[in-house]
Amino acid sequence: MTRSQTTAPRRVAILGVGLLGGSVALSIRRQHPDVQLIGLVRDRSKGDALVARGLIDDFADSVANVCRDCDVVVVATPVDRLADFVIQAAKHSPSDCLITDVGSTKVEIVATVAADSLARLKFVAAHPIAGSEKSGADFATATLFDGKPVVLTPDTATPADLLQRATDFWTSVGGQTVVMSASEHDVHLASTSHVPHLVSALVARMVQQPAGQLVGSGWRDITRVAAGDPEMWTAICAANRNAILSEMERFAEHFDALKTIVASDDDDALHQWLAQAKETKLEVENLEF
Amino acid sequence: MTRSQTTAPRRVAILGVGLLGGSVALSIRRQHPDVQLIGLVRDRSKGDALVARGLIDDFADSVANVCRDCDVVVVATPVDRLADFVIQAAKHSPSDCLITDVGSTKVEIVATVAADSLARLKFVAAHPIAGSEKSGADFATATLFDGKPVVLTPDTATPADLLQRATDFWTSVGGQTVVMSASEHDVHLASTSHVPHLVSALVARMVQQPAGQLVGSGWRDITRVAAGDPEMWTAICAANRNAILSEMERFAEHFDALKTIVASDDDDALHQWLAQAKETKLEVENLEF
Numbered sequence: 001m002t003r004s005q006t007t008a009p010r011r012v013a014i015l016g017v018g019l020l021g022g023s024v025a026l027s028i029r030r031q032h033p034d035v036q037l038i039g040l041v042r043d044r045s046k047g048d049a050l051v052a053r054g055l056i057d058d059f060a061d062s063v064a065n066v067c068r069d070c071d072v073v074v075v076a077t078p079v080d081r082l083a084d085f086v087i088q089a090a091k092h093s094p095s096d097c098l099i100t101d102v103g104s105t106k107v108e109i110v111a112t113v114a115a116d117s118l119a120r121l122k123f124v125a126a127h128p129i130a131g132s133e134k135s136g137a138d139f140a141t142a143t144l145f146d147g148k149p150v151v152l153t154p155d156t157a158t159p160a161d162l163l164q165r166a167t168d169f170w171t172s173v174g175g176q177t178v179v180m181s182a183s184e185h186d187v188h189l190a191s192t193s194h195v196p197h198l199v200s201a202l203v204a205r206m207v208q209q210p211a212g213q214l215v216g217s218g219w220r221d222i223t224r225v226a227a228g229d230p231e232m233w234t235a236i237c238a239a240n241r242n243a244i245l246s247e248m249e250r251f252a253e254h255f256d257a258l259k260t261i262v263a264s265d266d267d268d269a270l271h272q273w274l275a276q277a278k279e280t281k282l283e284v285e286n287l288e289f
Numbered sequence: 290m291t292r293s294q295t296t297a298p299r300r301v302a303i304l305g306v307g308l309l310g311g312s313v314a315l316s317i318r319r320q321h322p323d324v325q326l327i328g329l330v331r332d333r334s335k336g337d338a339l340v341a342r343g344l345i346d347d348f349a350d351s352v353a354n355v356c357r358d359c360d361v362v363v364v365a366t367p368v369d370r371l372a373d374f375v376i377q378a379a380k381h382s383p384s385d386c387l388i389t390d391v392g393s394t395k396v397e398i399v400a401t402v403a404a405d406s407l408a409r410l411k412f413v414a415a416h417p418i419a420g421s422e423k424s425g426a427d428f429a430t431a432t433l434f435d436g437k438p439v440v441l442t443p444d445t446a447t448p449a450d451l452l453q454r455a456t457d458f459w460t461s462v463g464g465q466t467v468v469m470s471a472s473e474h475d476v477h478l479a480s481t482s483h484v485p486h487l488v489s490a491l492v493a494r495m496v497q498q499p500a501g502q503l504v505g506s507g508w509r510d511i512t513r514v515a516a517g518d519p520e521m522w523t524a525i526c527a528a529n530r531n532a533i534l535s536e537m538e539r540f541a542e543h544f545d546a547l548k549t550i551v552a553s554d555d556d557d558a559l560h561q562w563l564a565q566a567k568e569t570k571l572e573v574e575n576l577e578f
Contacts, residue, residue, distance in 0.1 A: 129503055129504075129505040130505065130506070131505065131506070131507075132506075149503055149505075151503065178503075185503075187500075188500035188503050189503065191495060191496060191500050192496055192500050192501070192503050192505070193503075193504075193505060193508060195492075196507060196508050196511050196512075198547060198551075199492060199511070199544075200507070200511050201562075201563055201566035201567075202540070202543055202547060202566070203484075203485045203488060204566045204567075204569050204570040204573070205543070205562075205565060205569050206539065206540065206543060207480060207481055207569060207573055208480070210477070211477035211480050211481050212481070212569075212572070213438060213467065214418055214440065214467075214474075214477050214478065214481050215418075215481045215573055215574075216418040216419065216420065216437070216482060217419070217420070218420075218482055218489070218513070219481050219482060219485050221510045221514065222485050222488070222510070222511050222514065223485075223570050224507070224511075225507040225510065225511065226566045226567060226570040227567055227570050227571060228567070230563035230564040230566075233563050234559050234563060237551055237556075237559055238554075238556050238559075241551060244551060245548065245551060248544070248547075251491070251495065251544070252541070252544060252545070254491055254494070254495060255488075255537070255540070255544070258487060258491060258537075259534065259541070262487075262526055262533060263530075263534055265527075267523050267526075267527050270523050270526055270527075271519050271520065271523040273490075273494075274490055274522050274523060275519040276494055277490035277491070277493045278493075278515060278516055280493050280496060280501075280515075281490075281493040281512050281515040281516050282516060283501070284493070284501040284504055285509065
């Protein structure tokens with residue numbers, strides 16, 4: 001039996017068939033056409049539409065009915081409801097089930113799940129760094145995760161073979177896994193995602209009329225993510241408040257230092273500052289991991 | 290004689306054949322295939338390459354030789370050299386020549402040109418709000434200005450018919466002209482472009498390893514313009530320092546207010562703040578002018 005046969009999932013539950021859950025479904029199907037995909041969907045007409053589109057094969061409106069007989073459960077709800085669903089899924093899934101998630105913050109969920117002895121041994125927390133300012137299964141694609149980092153944040157009790165299965169699973173949907181602690185993850189993401197998101201939203205908020213008619217492609221790109229779902233981002237900020245506040249503090253200090261440079265008439269210093277920003281930008285985009 | 294025949298430029302000088310100057314050249318040619326385009330190019334092999342690519346028909350290395358017999362001169366150098374070139378172009382061009390520019394700041398250049406009585410009566414300051422983080426004629430396109438705002442900032446002495454010719458010219462390259470004072474322009478652009486640029490560069494600078502391997506598409510878009518030319522942006526900041534400093538002050542205040550909301554645990558307030566950002570983002574992108 002080859003390794004891919006060993007690790008091919010047979011029946012996968014998707015709790016929350018939105019942009020991310022739907023994209024996980026499409027990516028698994030691309031790799032494993034025979035997999036059975038079961039969605040947790042409360043609304044029957046929405047479920048029928050998802051089946052008609054081929055995202056899922058079947059759906060049910062209770063975690064118990066969805067998770068029964070599954071070998072993998074992917075929890076793709078908003079972050080403030082992830083841990084509850086993981087714990088419920090652990091209760092209603094087979095003993096050898098792998099449960100993973102797509103949440104943008106990890107400390108809170110890992111800690112909550114760790115308090116549940118059953119869930120703790122089935123769960124490998126994951127954050128695929130892929131998404132869009134758009135929400136909903138309509139925007140799901142089979143390629144969303146291709147080449148994207150997927151951070152796995154096991155806790156000290158996570159069985160090694162379960163971590164390996166999670167690695168295989170996320171690799172099979174196209175991602176490139178990287179393992180770190182939940183707190184490292186949350187600190188890093190505050191700086192690469194959460195505070196940049198707030199800054200983007202602030203740039204968007206600050207435009208006043210009639211200046212709004214003069215925005216160019218720079219402003220449009222800087223503020224793209226500001227069109228994201230306020231509910232989702234409120235939950236992310238709530239779940240990673242401390243790391244975000246520290247990073248905001250650091251941002252404010254750096255912004256103040258920049259203001260001093262701009263005010264100083266020292267154009268060499270400003271040039272150097274901008275050149276350093278450009279260099280970091282280009283370096284980061286060429287990083288391999 | 291139709292109006293388009295009246296306003297069709299016959300011979301146009303491009304001082305600075307980079308991304309913007311090259312795109313102006315390609316856009317004029319698209320609209321007026323018979324126009325003669327003459328570039329100011331110091332380097333012979335670069336000039337030959339531009340002629341071979343069809344961006345310009347001919348080139349010379351002195352303003353006098355380029356501007357002779359032109360009915361339009363477009364100055365597309367970095368902002369810190371624009372005013373000098375406008376004044377030189379005024380000296381060496383026919384008396385009915387229209388001189389316009391592409392500079393991202395307007396107060397300084399309009400004031401400098403206004404001190405030259407000859408240049409003042411030939412010049413209509415312009416800022417086409419179009420560009421890229423990439424520099425150079427290699428990235429020039431005939432469609433760069435299509436549907437983009439082009440701000441015209443005449444001074445009190447600008448003849449009405451010259452303003453009309455500038456309007457016709459920028460409309461013919463694809464832009465949608467809007468007229469305001471130079472100081473209104475600079476204040477607006479500080480908020481829609483210059484400070485957002487600095488914020489984007491700061492987001493880029495602040496990433497530290499190993500977090501850099503975790504950046505996603507949000508970070509990439511927010512920091513796209515941070516890859517822009519540091520020299521060009523230093524010159525823009527120097528030319529619009531006061532408006533930029535005021536806007537940075539306002540940004541810092543708003544950022545601080547946001548930090549207070551995040552720290553407060555008041556998720557309703559944060560949700561409302563994010564929803565307002567999303568609303569402004571979507572409103573601005575649907576604005577007509």
